[in-house]
Amino acid sequence: MREMLEKLERRREKARLAGGEKRMAAQHARGKLTARERIELLLDHGSFEEFDMFVEHRSTDFGMDAQKIPGDGVVTGWGTVNGRAVFVFSKDFTVFGGSLSEAHAQKIIKVQDMAVRMRAPIVGIFDAGGARIQEGVAALGGYGEVFKRNVLASGVIPQISLIMGPCAGGDVYSPAMTDFIFMVRDTSYMFVTGPDVVKTVTNETVTAEDLGGARIHTTKSSIADGAWENDVEALLQVRRLIDFLPACNTSGVPEWPCTDNVDRLDYSLDTLAPESANQPYDMKELVRKVADDGDFFELQESFAKNILTGFVRIDGRPVGIVANQPMVLAGVLDADASRKAARFVRFCDCFEIPIVTFVDVPGFLPGTAQEYGGLIKHGAKLLYAYSEATVPLLTVITRKAFGGAYDVMASKHVGADLNYAWPTAQIAVMGAKGAVEIIFRQDLGDPALIAARTKEYEDHFMSPFIAAERGYIDEVIMPNATRRRIARGLAMLRVKRTERPWRKHDNIPL
Ligand code: HXC
Numbered sequence: 001m002r003e004m005l006e007k008l009e010r011r012r013e014k015a016r017l018a019g020g021e022k023r024m025a026a027q028h029a030r031g032k033l034t035a036r037e038r039i040e041l042l043l044d045h046g047s048f049e050e051f052d053m054f055v056e057h058r059s060t061d062f063g064m065d066a067q068k069i070p071g072d073g074v075v076t077g078w079g080t081v082n083g084r085a086v087f088v089f090s091k092d093f094t095v096f097g098g099s100l101s102e103a104h105a106q107k108i109i110k111v112q113d114m115a116v117r118m119r120a121p122i123v124g125i126f127d128a129g130g131a132r133i134q135e136g137v138a139a140l141g142g143y144g145e146v147f148k149r150n151v152l153a154s155g156v157i158p159q160i161s162l163i164m165g166p167c168a169g170g171d172v173y174s175p176a177m178t179d180f181i182f183m184v185r186d187t188s189y190m191f192v193t194g195p196d197v198v199k200t201v202t203n204e205t206v207t208a209e210d211l212g213g214a215r216i217h218t219t220k221s222s223i224a225d226g227a228w229e230n231d232v233e234a235l236l237q238v239r240r241l242i243d244f245l246p247a248c249n250t251s252g253v254p255e256w257p258c259t260d261n262v263d264r265l266d267y268s269l270d271t272l273a274p275e276s277a278n279q280p281y282d283m284k285e286l287v288r289k290v291a292d293d294g295d296f297f298e299l300q301e302s303f304a305k306n307i308l309t310g311f312v313r314i315d316g317r318p319v320g321i322v323a324n325q326p327m328v329l330a331g332v333l334d335a336d337a338s339r340k341a342a343r344f345v346r347f348c349d350c351f352e353i354p355i356v357t358f359v360d361v362p363g364f365l366p367g368t369a370q371e372y373g374g375l376i377k378h379g380a381k382l383l384y385a386y387s388e389a390t391v392p393l394l395t396v397i398t399r400k401a402f403g404g405a406y407d408v409m410a411s412k413h414v415g416a417d418l419n420y421a422w423p424t425a426q427i428a429v430m431g432a433k434g435a436v437e438i439i440f441r442q443d444l445g446d447p448a449l450i451a452a453r454t455k456e457y458e459d460h461f462m463s464p465f466i467a468a469e470r471g472y473i474d475e476v477i478m479p480n481a482t483r484r485r486i487a488r489g490l491a492m493l494r495v496k497r498t499e500r501p502w503r504k505h506d507n508i509p510l
Helices: 002-017 021-029 035-042 061-066 102-117 137-153 170-176 195-202 208-212 214-219 231-244 267-271 283-290 335-350 368-372 375-388 403-408 432-439 447-461 465-469 479-493
Strands: 049-051 074-081 084-091 122-126 159-163 166-168 180-184 189-191 226-228 297-299 307-314 317-324 355-361 393-402 418-421 426-428
Touching (some): 035 074, 035 084, 035 122, 035 231, 074 102, 084 102, 102 122, 102 137, 122 170, 137 170, 159 170, 159 231, 166 170, 170 189, 180 214, 189 208, 208 214, 226 231, 231 297, 267 479, 283 317, 283 355, 283 479, 307 335, 307 479, 317 335, 335 355, 355 403, 368 375, 393 403, 393 479, 426 447, 432 447
Parallel strands (some): 084 122, 122 159, 159 180, 166 189, 180 226, 393 418, 393 426
Antiparallel strands (some): 049 074, 297 307
8 A cells, every 4th residue: 555655646746847847947947936836826725636637648749659748738626715616727838838738628628617517716827838739630629628618607707817928829819718817027928929920921020028928918909907027926916806706607796804994984085076177186096995995906907097997895895896087088988998898897797796987087089090990889888888787886976977978987877776976076968168169159259258158058067966856866975975875885786686688698899
């Protein structure tokens, strides 16, 4: 028996050595952790249960029969994050560059299927060069199986991708179909084809960083939802994110003990919105002051900064936040902001996470760049996402809610349950200056008359009361009581039920 146990331990040791000490040292020298070290940091200490440690590829071409490494380039299994079950696969760059063989794909598929059966989130850690070139179509087929499962799991369990090395081919397309992608600055890249292929095909010279580094994907392409300085920080932040997420679409949000006072009043909010409508203020201040302990997990922080998206907790229960940011482009809705917020609203709706929307929006951004870039279609995505959402929707208009953007930003008309406004709110088709120049065009030559007309328009429309008189605003609230009003509203909405007619699926403008 002892001999058998020792043999098992030796086999385990060999599998843990993966691509060998030299390649592991190279991994560390690049500032990266190994596949197993990453899992250890992601999961609660000692909770990891590994599957398929001894799986090997079955390829015989190109001398591969002489190169077999137990585990075949991916470490899979499950464990817990703050006590809640999470499935995980972690690509091992030290084994054939983490590339995906048929056997490697079977290991991933096993944990994908188990995660769906157990209705638990799955985290994929990517550090890999795509399909294993030596295996040809067997590897491509393996990816197809993984992709299909990404789609079948979408909206059932949260899927999170962490990009922690140079990733290409299938190792970017699988993450692209998950809910969140996070990267590590300076050590991770995402591209369908790398700089060498780009040079060959288009004669373009570009570095890996400029083609698909974290800066590009968090600021330009919006492929990544966030990036962090190193592996350790990224893994700890993903643990933090998981605490906000439900296990699946029917589990309900996790409830954590709330150490913050739900009835906390914050008198600094009474002066947050400046008197001049043209003066900016930081909407993040409101988000943080409303959140439990000021904790805001922001997503896509560096992209379309004119809108904020992310998670907070209110009374210990996770809530999705969408908020116009007057500090950037006056909080206007453009194509990028609309797309960013629409995807977030849909995530929250899939997983029964209530959404709180803070509104200060001067409208949609005019101009050829926006119209040619499909503003109509992208703006429609956000309008569509809010209109189809059945989760509790609570909206607070802090200042401007102009034009179509008033309708779009979770207005009563598209289905919000509770609509509050601060006394500083201004709800109108457009700002006073633009409105007067159109409806009193004949008076433009008379500045005194125009000033009087502008004042008349402001007095009539630039308040929340016309909307409140019609019931479009449920109540005009004290800014200092915003947290308490939201907490009470969300508590009431917990039992919300909405029926929709049967359909196969909707047809959101893509
Ligand atoms: C087999 C691979 C591999 C692959 C890397 N390796 N990619 N082996 N199949 N796809 C091996 C290398 O041979 C090397 O082995 C080790 O991994 C490390 O690779 P390096 O090139 O030395 O590392 P680095 O310079 O950091 O470059 C990493 C890389 C590059 C950018 C990922 O390796 C690369 O471009 N690989 C190919 C990417 C690719 O085109 N994949 C196919 C995509 S098609 P040794 O023994 O020397 O350590 C695809 C289809 C999916 O995925 C369908 C999509 C819809």
